[in-house]
Amino acid sequence: MSTTGIESWAVDLKDVGAIYPFQGTEVILVVVGVAAWIGWHIWCNKWEKNHHQHIIQKHWKK
Numbered sequence: 001m002s003t004t005g006i007e008s009w010a011v012d013l014k015d016v017g018a019i020y021p022f023q024g025t026e027v028i029l030v031v032v033g034v035a036a037w038i039g040w041h042i043w044c045n046k047w048e049k050n051h052h053q054h055i056i057q058k059h060w061k062k
Contacts, residue, residue, distance in 0.1 A: 006019065
């Protein structure tokens, strides 16, 4: 199974171009990755804040 359309490797690769799968999706994948990374930081910040507030309230009641 070939995802690049190359039938034989007996060619000059500088004439072939990119030889990896999903060519042309680099920008989309970077945008999705950065958005997921920022979203994870926001979620992690909110979770940790709630978690610490819960611990503080638990010890404050004592």
